[in-house]
Amino acid sequence: MTVSQTNFAWATLLEVGGRGRxxxxxxxxxxxxxxxxxxxxxxxxxxxxxxxxxxxxxxxxxxxxxxxxxxxxxxxxxxxxxxxxSWSPVTEPPRPRAQGAPPRPPIRYDLAPGLPDLRAFPRRRWADAVRAVIGSAVHYDLDIPDPAGHPALRTTLAEYLRRSRGADADATSVFVCAGVTDGLVRTCRALHAQGIGDVAVEHPGWPRLRAAAASAGLRVHPVPVDHDGLQVDDLARTPARAVVVGAAHQFPTGTVLSPARRAQLVRWAREVDGFVIEDDYDAEFRYDHHPVAVMQGMDPGRVFLLGTVSKTLSPALGLGWLVAPAATLTALRTANPVAVAPPVLDQLALSTFIDRGWYDAHLRAARRRFRTRRDLLLDTLAAEVPQGRPAGTAAGLHVLLHLPEDTDTRRTVQAAASAGLRLADLDDYRAGESPGRALVLGYGNIGDTEIPAAVALLRHSLRPAATRR
CATH class of the missing domain: 1.10.10.10 (Winged helix-like DNA-binding domain superfamily/Winged helix DNA-binding domain)
Structure with a gap:
C-alpha cells in the first residue's frame, strides 16, 4: 500500500462500545x-x-x-x-507454478499488423491541443454530449475529408464514433432497421468486421478478393444488399480496388437498392503516388464512409468517424439510441489538432518514415527469406509474405512467439480453409534498427515449421 501523509484512516469505523476502560x-x-x-x-x-x-x-x-x-x-x-x-493479516503463500511448458519470453519485436508507430505519437502537440481545449471550452461544451459528436469536430472532419479524401460530406452527415468497428455496428443496425438482412465482407479480411456485422443481426457472406480487389461478380451472386469493402488498401491482401471494380460496385448498389460501406483503412499511407480518393464521393447516397485515427495516431484515443447517406441519418440515430460518442474534450482536442495543421504535418512525417521502413523490410526479407514472395501495393502498414505451400505458418507463428517475435498468420483472417501459405507482416510498430534482428528470428522460426500438418 502506498504510504503517504494523506492516507489517514479517518473513515474507519471504530466500535468502541462494550464494557471496560x-x-x-x-x-x-x-x-x-x-x-x-x-x-x-x-x-x-x-x-x-x-x-x-x-x-x-x-x-x-x-x-x-x-x-x-x-x-x-x-x-x-x-x-x-x-x-x-505495521502489521497485516497473514495471507496464503503463493501457489507453486503448474508444471508444464516454461513461460514464453516477452515480445521483443513486433511484426504483427494493425498498429502505427506508437513511439512517434505526437505527445507535445497533442498535449498542446488538450491544453488549448481546456482553456477555451465554454460551459455548455461540458454538457451531456450529442451521440452524433460535437459540432466542432463534425465540421472539422467534413472539411478535412473533402480536402484530403475527396469525400462529399458536410457536418450533418458526419457521426463521431469510437472507431471503425463502432461505426460499422451503428451502420449495420441502421441497415437492419431498414429491412436489409444480409451483408457481404471481403475474404480474407478483418474477423472483427465480420463479428461486428453479425452482432447487429445481419447474415454475413464472405466474398473473395483478387489482385483487383473485391470480386463484384461473386458479390452479385449473394443475397447481400450491403457490402463492407476496403477500397483504398484492402486488408490483408494489400490490393487496391481497381477503377473498373469501383464503378461496377456502385452500379451494383444502385441495382439492388443497397449500400457500400467503405472502410478507408490505411488510406493516408500511399508511397508510389498520391492516395486514391474515396468511393463515397462517387455516390454519397449509396456509400457510407468509415475512418479512424487508430492507424495514424493511436488506437488508445478511440476516435473515428462515419459519413452517412442523407437518407439514413434518421435510421442511424433511432437504431442506435444508446450509442455514446467519445469524450467531448478528446473530440475537441482532435478538432484543434486538425485545424492547426498538426495532423497534416504528422501524416507527412509518418509517410516518409513508413516508406523508408517498408523498403528496409522488403530488402531484408529478400536477403534473409528468399523463399518468401512479398505482395501488396506500396501502401499502408503491412506486407503479405507468401511462403511455400509446405510451410506450416501456424507453427511458424508459435515458434516466433517463443523466440520473442510477434507475427500474424494469413489464416487468422480467413473465414475457412484456403490454399496458399502466407504471413501478414506489419511494420508500423517496429523500429528501423529492429528489423534485421526481427527478420533473422523469422528465418529461424521457419525451420521447425517446414511440414504442414
Missing part, C-alpha cells in the same frame, strides 16, 4: 480493524488530538491505546511522523 476498548477496536484489513499495513492512523476530538474523550485515552498497540507490534510510532500500521 475506554482506552482498552479503543485499543481493542483498532486491533480488530487492523486484523480484518480495514486498516491496511502502511496506513496512517489519525493524530491523537484529532481522534480524541472525534471520540469526545481526552487525548490521554488515545495515546494509551496507541502505546498499547505499538507495544504489541500493530503500530509503529516515529518522532515527527505519523503513527502507522
Amino acid at each position: 475506554l482506552h482498552d476498548r479503543l485499543a481493542r477496536a483498532l486491533r480488530a480493524a487492523i486484523r480484518d484489513g480495514r486498516l491496511a499495513e502502511g496506513a496512517a492512523v489519525p493524530p491523537s488530538r484529532a481522534l480524541a476530538e472525534d471520540l469526545g474523550c481526552s487525548r490521554w485515552v488515545v495515546t494509551e491505546a496507541y502505546g498499547q498497540l505499538v507495544a504489541e507490534g500493530y503500530l509503529t510510532a516515529r518522532v515527527g511522523s505519523a503513527t502507522r500500521v
